[in-house]
Amino acid sequence: MSLPEITNPEPQEWKTRVRTSKHLNRLGFVTIKSLRGPSEAPPCTVRHDVPAVVFELSVLTGNIWHDFNNVIIRLYLTSRRFNGEVQFLITNLKPWFVKKYSVILKKLSRYEIIDFDRNKEIHCYPRALIGFGGIAIFGILPNLPPKGYTMLxxxxxxxxxxxxxxxxxxxxxxxxxxxxRLMLINRGETRRLLNIKEVAKSAEELGFEVVVVEPKRDLNVTKIAKAVDSFDALMGVHGAGLTNMIFLRTNAAMIQVVPTGNWSHRREVLRLAREGNEIARCRVHD
Structure with missing residues (x-):
């Protein structure tokens, strides 16, 4: 990929990681090279009129929490400003991710996704953004560039x-x-509610219509989004399944059960609960 309009009397070359939320040794590098002028750039085989965003689908994907926290929220922050007039170039492309979140990707970009590692064309763009900037854990800091965006x-x-x-x-x-209606999430193997039947019965006695679900990784996101939207409350033990609160309506409640004892994530979870959750204006309890 070259940027012919850039001129530099002293060309330089450097490498940067196309990172998600953490700096991992397993993430690949993208080489960036400045040129003295257009004549030093290889001839373009494909020219584009829209900017490019280059990012990696790294090892930090695989469940809905990591997918949203490490990629989707960051991609939204990076590309939403272009109103669809932007093209994605993905290194370490994972077809399952593109298929699973095709609705979101197509909403952010009107153009075909390019496999950065396999595509042999020389693509020329007027502008390119490499990687994502940092954000809060499952959140957006409105005061940081690009300013103005919030989790709402x-x-x-x-x-x-x-x-x-x-x-x-x-x-x-x-x-x-x-x-x-209360959606009660029951995890598969770890951090399960051992008395799930009693919890459901207690909620029913309080006046809720209770539905117990066990989220799977291969669930259709469109179906789960429409399902969660039909509930008034979402409850479960801390885990990736609670990421589905993103689909709750305003004034819905998210009830998070936080394990006690010497638990490494407990301090961070309690901090998020104290600060409140702007994402859906939910009431968070532990």
Missing amino acids: DFRLFIREAYSLPKDVPLSYRDKPEKKP
Whole structure:
């Protein structure tokens, strides 16, 4: 990839990692080289009128938490400003990721994704952004570039991408006979609720319509988004499954069960709970 419009009397070459949220030795490098002028650039075989975003689908993907925290939120921050007029070049491309999150990727870019490692063409772009900037854990810092975006903006973008109903705040004042719905997430092997039946029964006695689900990695994201949107509350033990709170409506509740004892993530989880969660204006409990 070359940028012919750049001129530099003293050409330089350096390498940068196309990173996600952490600096890992296993992440690959992309070589960036400055030129004295257009004549030093290899001839373009494909010219583009839109900017490019180059990023990697690294080892930090595989469950919905890492997918959103390490890639999707960061890609949204990097590319949303272009309103679809941007092209993605992905190194270490994972076809399953592109397929699973095709709805989001197509909402962010109107152009075909290019496999950075396999494509042999010389693509020329007017501008290229390499990698993602840092953000808070599963959050956005509005004061950092690009300024102005918030997690509320991101949540509304996700609702639009998956064609979820208009985000009208939940209210039962006009329908006192209707029971609020609770999605109770039960993890597969670790951090399970051993008394899941008793928990569900207690919630039903409190007036909830309870549905117990066991999220799988191969679940269709569109289906799970529409399912979560139909619930008033989401409850489960701390884990990737609670990332689905991104699909809750305004005024919905997310109830997080935090294990006790000497647990490495407990301090961070409690910090997030104290600060509140702007993502869906949820009430978070431990």
